[in-house]
Amino acid sequence: MARMTGRRMLFAAPVLLVVTFGVFAVAAASPFDPVKAYAGTAGLTASQETLDQLRANLGVDQALVPRWWEWLTSAVTGDLGDSSVMRRPVADVITERLGWSVLLATTAFVLAILLGTALGVAAARRPGGWLDRGVSAAAYTLEAAPAFWLGLLAIWFFALRLDVLPAGGLTDSGSDIVTFGQVASHLVLPAAVLGVSQMPWFYLYVRQGVADALEEDPVRGARARGLSERTVLLSHAWRSGMLPMLTLIGSRVPELITGALLIETVFSWPGIAAATVQAATSVDFPLLAALTVLATAAVLVGNLLSDLLYGLADPRVGFDG
Amino acid sequence: MADTTHSPPGAVWRARGRSRRSTRSVRAVTSAAVVGAVALAVLIVPPLVQLDEQAVDLALKLQPPSLAHPFGTDDVGRDLLLRCVYGLRVSLLVGLVAALVATVIGTAVGAAAAAFGGWTDRVVMRLVDTFSSVPHLLLGIFIVAMFRPGVWPVIVSVALTHWLSTARIVRSEVLSLRARPYIDAAVSGGSSRWRITVRHLLPGVLPQAGLAAVLMVPHAMWHESALSFLGLGLPSHQASLGNLVQTARGSLLAGDWWPTLFPGLFLIVPTLAIAGLAGVWRERINPRRRSELML
Numbered sequence: 070m071a072r073m074t075g076r077r078m079l080f081a082a083p084v085l086l087v088v089t090f091g092v093f094a095v096a097a098a099s100p101f102d103p104v105k106a107y108a109g110t111a112g113l114t115a116s117q118e119t120l121d122q123l124r125a126n127l128g129v130d131q132a133l134v135p136r137w138w139e140w141l142t143s144a145v146t147g148d149l150g151d152s153s154v155m156r157r158p159v160a161d162v163i164t165e166r167l168g169w170s171v172l173l174a175t176t177a178f179v180l181a182i183l184l185g186t187a188l189g190v191a192a193a194r195r196p197g198g199w200l201d202r203g204v205s206a207a208a209y210t211l212e213a214a215p216a217f218w219l220g221l222l223a224i225w226f227f228a229l230r231l232d233v234l235p236a237g238g239l240t241d242s243g244s245d246i247v248t249f250g251q252v253a254s255h256l257v258l259p260a261a262v263l264g265v266s267q268m269p270w271f272y273l274y275v276r277q278g279v280a281d282a283l284e285e286d287p288v289r290g291a292r293a294r295g296l297s298e299r300t301v302l303l304s305h306a307w308r309s310g311m312l313p314m315l316t317l318i319g320s321r322v323p324e325l326i327t328g329a330l331l332i333e334t335v336f337s338w339p340g341i342a343a344a345t346v347q348a349a350t351s352v353d354f355p356l357l358a359a360l361t362v363l364a365t366a367a368v369l370v371g372n373l374l375s376d377l378l379y380g381l382a383d384p385r386v387g388f389d390g
Numbered sequence: 391m392a393d394t395t396h397s398p399p400g401a402v403w404r405a406r407g408r409s410r411r412s413t414r415s416v417r418a419v420t421s422a423a424v425v426g427a428v429a430l431a432v433l434i435v436p437p438l439v440q441l442d443e444q445a446v447d448l449a450l451k452l453q454p455p456s457l458a459h460p461f462g463t464d465d466v467g468r469d470l471l472l473r474c475v476y477g478l479r480v481s482l483l484v485g486l487v488a489a490l491v492a493t494v495i496g497t498a499v500g501a502a503a504a505a506f507g508g509w510t511d512r513v514v515m516r517l518v519d520t521f522s523s524v525p526h527l528l529l530g531i532f533i534v535a536m537f538r539p540g541v542w543p544v545i546v547s548v549a550l551t552h553w554l555s556t557a558r559i560v561r562s563e564v565l566s567l568r569a570r571p572y573i574d575a576a577v578s579g580g581s582s583r584w585r586i587t588v589r590h591l592l593p594g595v596l597p598q599a600g601l602a603a604v605l606m607v608p609h610a611m612w613h614e615s616a617l618s619f620l621g622l623g624l625p626s627h628q629a630s631l632g633n634l635v636q637t638a639r640g641s642l643l644a645g646d647w648w649p650t651l652f653p654g655l656f657l658i659v660p661t662l663a664i665a666g667l668a669g670v671w672r673e674r675i676n677p678r679r680r681s682e683l684m685l
Contacts, residue, residue, distance in 0.1 A: 084519070084520045084523055087517075087520045088520065088523070088524060092532070095532065095533060095536055096536055099536035099537050100537065100538070101536050101537075209662060209665070210658060210662065213608070213612075213657075213658045213661040213662050213665070214654065214657075214658050215612060215615055215616060215619070215632075215635075215654060215657060217616065217619050217635065218635055218650065218653075218654035218657075221635065221638075221639065221642055221650050222647070222650065222651065222654075224642070224643075225642050225645070225647050225650070229642075229643070229645055230645075236643070322525075323523075323525040323526065324525075326525040326527075326528060327525050327526065327527040327528070327616075330527055330528065330531070330616075330620075331527075331616060331619070331620070334620060345528065345531065346531065346620050346622075348535075349531045349532065349534070349535035349620075349622055350535070350620075350621055350622065352535055352536070354536075357532060357535060360528075361524065361528055361529075361532055364524065364525055364528050365523050365524050365525075368523045368524070368525060369523055372523075
């Protein structure tokens with residue numbers, strides 16, 4: 070297992086290298102000018118010498134490859150440059166916000182898995198029954214619905230209409246102290262919307278897996294031995310029906326990041342996904358580049374986790390991959 | 391004898407098959423009707439109605455849905471039904487162009503990788519894997535941020551993030567076609583590699599590539615609306631459904647739900663209809679696989 074982990078990480082390194090280079094190449098090909106972005110409105114009145122000096126200071130007079138290499142070597146030591154929109158080092162922005170994003174994403178992910186599994190097993194018991202048809206129709210609709218739209222409607226209903234939950238942010242406006250109760254009540258709505266928008270995929274996989282497993286020989290054997298329907302469903306069909314979903318659980322990281330980009334923005338959640346959108350709107354290249362690479366790393370970790378989980382859940386699979 | 395003992399499961403299977411087929415045809419007809427209605431609305435309404443969807447009437451601002459305005463009006467008194475139809479028109483156009491570009495790129499890359507094989511194949515597919523490990527919306531955001539919001543950056547960013555799956559599908563299809571006897575026959579007949587690819591392999595993968603393209607349209611629309619919602623998409627004078635939801639945020643926080651609700655429904659209904667049609671198509675070209683919604 071350790072061998073496979075090491076091997077997969079060895080494969081991940083070149084992917085990350087190519088992605089960082091791609092980020093720099095796209096920026097170099099675009100009309101984006103880091104000097105103008107750095108100087109802002111002052112750049113309009115500054116003399117050409119000042120701008121040239123700035124260009125040299127920022128290192129953008131160099132070619133693409135040395136610039137990329139310089140960024141990479143300082144990134145390894147933890148220096149990711151300065152964010153122009155946050156007016157702070159990129160590394161600080163990430164360390165401060167990463168925890169909130171992880172909290173939101175994990176809560177939503179766990180919610181999506183639990184909800185999707187429970188509904189999937191319930192629907193698989195009677196394929197074509199009213200529960201199956203109703204939940205499946207809802208799942209397809211949710212899968213087609215944009216997450217930001219769901220978030221806005223949730224704000225309207227729960228925060229404005231019923232006035233039971235806060236509409237956004239991390240704490241109530243006016244209070245700077247982050248307490249557990251405040252964070253918990255502010256977490257409910259974004260995590261629920263993100264979780265529900267991720268749920269259909271889990272539901273459809275579990276439903277299919279369990280429904281298929283219910284037709285297989287072990288289940289027929291268990292029924293013939295006279296085991297109760299409950300035991301058959303939960304200890305036989307459920308376990309093997311979960312396998313296809315487990316193998317792909319890690320591959321949901323990109324969708325989770327996509328959802329977080331939208332949900333964090335809608336709910337003004339102070340995480341890195343909302344920061345990514347802010348960085349993009351104000352063309353903050355150092356922050357945007359670092360966050361893009363970070364998201365790619367998260368996807369690669371997700372893929373690895375997926376393989377490991379599969380090996381743990383299904384003893385027939387070896388770890389030699 | 392064996393037939394009679396096995397008749398109960400057989401009968402059950404047949405009965406289930408029949409009922410499934412009837413729900414399938416209901417789904418096909420409904421989906422086709424919705425897609426047709428959407429196409430009609432988008433193509434015919436704008437030239438026929440001759441109404442200005444940008445017409446501002448502050449006396450009628452934020453009217454709830456009524457007979458005169460079935461979807462209500464927005465914060466400057468524009469009719470939302472008309473705005474939604476125009477928004478769908480923009481979203482659909484961007485989605486179609488992006489899906490077309492992505493399919494052409496994906497088919498070309500996938501077919502080339504499979505036809506050349508060896509090192510080309512390995513390098514190209516590694517690159518596809520690398521590209522896929524950046525979350526698509528994030529890559530789209532990055533491209534649009536660097537190239538400024540606008541129609542073409544949005545189309546390019548959606549197309550560049552969507553060709554990967556088509557490349558994979560086309561590659562595996564070409565690989566499986568290449569092993570068939572008629573390709574051997576063409577090779578022994580002295581056809582060039584280029585001729586085999588263009589005349590024998592590409593026509594074989596077109597149904598699969600076409601299916602991927604159709605399924606990509608709603609996905610591309612979704613992508614565009616997300617970018618527009620984040621303020622990184624289309625300019626507001628070319629309002630797509632995403633722009634409509636974005637501009638409705640202020641009204642929503644004041645308690646008016648209709649400017650947010652309807653643009654979203656306009657995105658969901660065509661998506662479900664296109665996915666339904668594509669599901670029927672997939673079952674026809676690929677009858678053994680079970681239908682699932684690919685989004």
